Amino acid sequence: MKLLAADKDWLRFQLSDGEKAVLLDVLGLYPCVPPAYHRLSREPRDNADRERQRLLDEALAEQRAQHRRLLQALLHNPDTFRKVGTRWQMTLRRGDFDWLLQVLNDVRVGSWIALGSPEQLPRKLPRDAAQAAHACAMELAGLFQMVLLDAVEGETAP
Amino acid sequence: MSATNTPLVRPDRDEDTSTRDDAALDRGWLVICWNDPVNYMAYVTHVFQRVFGWPKQKAEFHMLQVNNQGKSVLTRETLEKAEHYVHQLQHYTLQATMERAE
Numbered sequence: 001m002k003l004l005a006a007d008k009d010w011l012r013f014q015l016s017d018g019e020k021a022v023l024l025d026v027l028g029l030y031p032c033v034p035p036a037y038h039r040l041s042r043e044p045r046d047n048a049d050r051e052r053q054r055l056l057d058e059a060l061a062e063q064r065a066q067h068r069r070l071l072q073a074l075l076h077n078p079d080t081f082r083k084v085g086t087r088w089q090m091t092l093r094r095g096d097f098d099w100l101l102q103v104l105n106d107v108r109v110g111s112w113i114a115l116g117s118p119e120q121l122p123r124k125l126p127r128d129a130a131q132a133a134h135a136c137a138m139e140l141a142g143l144f145q146m147v148l149l150d151a152v153e154g155e156t157a158p
Numbered sequence: 159m160s161a162t163n164t165p166l167v168r169p170d171r172d173e174d175t176s177t178r179d180d181a182a183l184d185r186g187w188l189v190i191c192w193n194d195p196v197n198y199m200a201y202v203t204h205v206f207q208r209v210f211g212w213p214k215q216k217a218e219f220h221m222l223q224v225n226n227q228g229k230s231v232l233t234r235e236t237l238e239k240a241e242h243y244v245h246q247l248q249h250y251t252l253q254a255t256m257e258r259a260e
Contacts, residue, residue, distance in 0.1 A: 016230045040241075041255050052241060057251055059245050098208060105201060109251045112196040117196055142198065149200050 003151040015088045031064045032110020104145045111138035185259040187240035189232045205250040207233040
C-alpha cells in the first residue's frame with residue numbers, strides 16, 4: 001500500500017488485491033482492546049475518582065459504537081475502493097484519517113494485550129495458532145498505521 | 159440483597175469533601191502519559207500534536223520523555239480540562255492518567 005496522491009480534502013492510496021484483503025481483515029477485528037484496559041487513574045482514591053472512571057468508560061463505549069458505524073459507512077461507500085487495472089485505489093477523506101488511525105491502533109494494542117502484554121514484542125511468529133494470529137494482526141495493523149502516518153508526515157516534512 | 163440503600167456519601171461529610179476537592183483544584187491536575195512497548199513513536203508524536211495542538215518539536219520532546227523515562231507529565235490543568243485531555247489520549251489508546259498535583 002502506498003500513497004498515490006493527495007489534496008486538501010482527501011488522500012488516495014494504491015493497494016494490491018492481497019493488501020486490500022488484509023486491510024479489510026484487520027479492520028474487521030475492531031474493537032480489540034478490552035474496556036477494562038482504560039484507566040483514568042493508577043490509584044483511584046474515592047467515589048469521585050470512580051465516577052470519573054465511569055464517565056470515561058461511557059465515553060469510550062460511545063466512541064467504539066461510533067467507530068463501528070463510521071467503519072461500515074467507509075467500507076460500503078463505493079467511492080472508497082475503486083479497481084484501476086490490476087490494482088485498487090482507496091480514497092480517504094481527511095476527516096476519516098484520525099478515527100481510522102485510532103481503529104488500527106485499537107487492533108494493534110488489543111492484539112498485544114491478547115498476547116499477554118509482553119514487554120518485548122515477539123520477534124518470531126508464535127507456534128500456537130491463536131497467538132500467531134494475534135501477532136500477525138498486531139504487526140499488520142501497525143504496518144497500515146505507519147503508511148497512513150508517513151502519508152501525512154511527508155506533507156509536513158521540510 | 160439489602161432492602162435499604164446506604165448513601166455513598168454521608169451528609170455530614172459533604173463539606174470536608176468539597177473543601178478537599180477545592181484544594182486539589184487549586185493545585186491542579188497532572189495529565190501523565192505512560193510508556194508501553196506497543197505504540198509507535200511516530201504515532202505517539204502524532205497524537206500529542208493532535209490532542210494538544212503542539213508543534214512537532216514539543217510533541218517529540220514529550221514522546222521521547224515517555225520512551226526514555228517511562229512517563230511524561232504532559233500538562234497541568236483544571237479538573238475538567240485534565241479529564242478532557244485524558245479522554246482524548248485514551249481515545250487514541252495511549253496509557254494516559256490524571257493525578258492530583260501534590
